Amino acid sequence: MKRRVFLMTMAPAAALLGSASLAQPANVDEKEPQAVALGYVDDAAKAAAAKQPKYAAGQMCGSCALYSGKAGDAAGPCALFGGRQVAAKGWCTAWAKKA
Numbered sequence: 001m002k003r004r005v006f007l008m009t010m011a012p013a014a015a016l017l018g019s020a021s022l023a024q025p026a027n028v029d030e031k032e033p034q035a036v037a038l039g040y041v042d043d044a045a046k047a048a049a050a051k052q053p054k055y056a057a058g059q060m061c062g063s064c065a066l067y068s069g070k071a072g073d074a075a076g077p078c079a080l081f082g083g084r085q086v087a088a089k090g091w092c093t094a095w096a097k098k099a
Contacts, residue, residue, distance in 0.1 A: 026084055026085065027075060027084065027085045027086070027087075028040060028078070028081045028084050028085065028086050030042060034081065035081075035092070038080065038092040038093050038094055039052055039054075039091075039092055039093040040086070040090060040091070040092040041090055041091055041092070042086075042087040042089070042090045043087070043089055043090065043091075044059060044060045044061075044089055044090060044091035046091075047059075047091045052091075052093065054093050054095070055091060059091055059095045060088065060089050060090065060091055060095075061076075061078065061086045061087060061088055061089070061090040061091060061092070061095070062076070062088035062089065063097070063098055064078075064094075064095045064096055064097075064098060065096040065097065065098045065099060066078050066079045066080050066094065066095075066096060067086065067088070067098075068083075069085075069088060073088055074087065074088055074089075075087050075088060076088060080092070080094055
């Protein structure tokens with residue numbers, strides 16, 4: 001009987017752990033060290049205002065080769081930030097034109 005009780009208790013726990021891995025990755029914060037080092041901003045217009053020498057009009061995370069979000073999404077994973085979410089309208093100094 002103990003084995004059955006153990007299995008019945010573990011099934012919901014395993015389901016919870018499995019669903020936790022499906023959760024959305026955290027959003028990148030502009031103030032964290034890696035974001036600051038890369039000049040990341042949530043809004044590309046802020047990059048222009050900050051006079052980033054590498055910024056050119058029209059460059060946004062959504063059109064970057066490192067961005068893997070879907071077209072039209074507000075945010076998506078970025079390879080530079082370990083797959084964490086960046087704003088599609090964001091920008092950083094590592095922007096590279098999508099092929």
